[in-house]
Amino acid sequence: MQERKRLLICGGGHASLPAIKMGKHWQKHGLEVLLVSAHPYLYYSGAVPQYLGGFFDEDEARIDLKKLCHDYGTSFICASVKEVDGEAQTVVISTGKQLHWDYLFINTGVRSRNSDYDHAHYFPVKPMQRLVQLFGKLESAATAGLKILILGGGAAGCEIALNLSVSNHKNIRSVTLFEADDRILSSFPERLSAVVRRALAENRVSISCKRKIAGDEISQLMSDYDIVIDASGNMPETERIKHGLTTDESGRIRVHQTLQSADYPNIFAAGDCALVGESGYMPVGVHAVKQGALFRDVMDAILRGSALPAYKPWPATPLILSQGQSRGFFVSGKLVFSGRWCIILKYMLDMNWLEKYTLPRSERRSWFRLIYDGFTRTKKAKPPQS
């Protein structure tokens, strides 16, 4: 009889979802799939800024990992991985239990650099489980007249500012954005910075550039503002795991184009906690999603005994920033567009992707239906405040 093997997925991130869905299929090939993830839900970062603005329900912005595993024959343990031993092929999880694996896929994402800072009104953007608690604060009647500060004018900070600026939260008095560089969205073309800056200014968000905040200054800011949202920088979650694998200088696990680690061919990593090849791509969800599909194909090839496929990154990273339901900002390489059609496109792409992991095939919407729903939702959008 064929010996049963185990694929252990460490972290239920965007990149792990295609493999989770292979549970039943791979069982037929003698491979058990086990997910160990720190939280029962994965928040979809593409939809969280709109959720914070009140434009999506919470269930439209998250994936129930436990249910997904159950539906697709993958086992699930809700715990954090603390140690990885590549020689013994084991992990130790937060309950103290040791688990054996034959293949290990690491997909833990990142966390905000200052996420250890503990304050009821401080919200690092990662982990997202903490960021989404902000919604309750914004809705609570006990917190009227809120002065909000967002640290970091990159894509995450700007998208949150864009959504809060047009939200219906009555408690928000002001939104301020601090950016360390001399312009917001400094990794993107100047045209994107200009249109987003204008959209923020139209909605009374004040932007202060060349404001670099050190970790120890956050407590001072907490006394000047009611809420601080920290989008100023992340570190790989794997920095908190004892693993001994080769990393780059920021702590991302180095993997080959086949997603195999530089140290062990049966350890794989993908998403924000990994660096695939030598390419200097931006660590965002679109790459994690592409790498997730590749990992599924790599495992399939291993089970079939065929050649492993290799990763080909997107030539340019496509992103759409949302501003509520009224407007989107599309950027890919030097191309920049904005307008209502961008937010309709974002809605269609996001929902099509999410429904693959939240709904049975028979209940998923067709592209035609998504276009229709995208138009209907954006029609209801309120014009920006003047």
Ligand SMILES: Cc1cc2nc3c(=O)[nH]c(=O)nc-3n(C[C@H](O)[C@H](O)[C@H](O)COP(=O)(O)OP(=O)(O)OC[C@H]3O[C@@H](n4cnc5c(N)ncnc54)[C@H](O)[C@@H]3O)c2cc1C
């Ligand atoms: C506000 C915001 C908006 C964004 N919008 C976009 C966008 O529109 N488009 C885009 O491309 N990118 C976007 N991003 C970036 C995107 O969130 C990340 O690139 C993406 O989440 C990376 O996915 P991942 O697969 O690496 O892991 P993640 O999706 O980050 O998931 C990691 C998982 O691992 C779990 N975990 C962590 N540590 C452990 C551990 N020790 N043990 C077990 N489990 C663990 C976590 O609970 C989580 O479920 C945005 C980011 C932010 C902050």
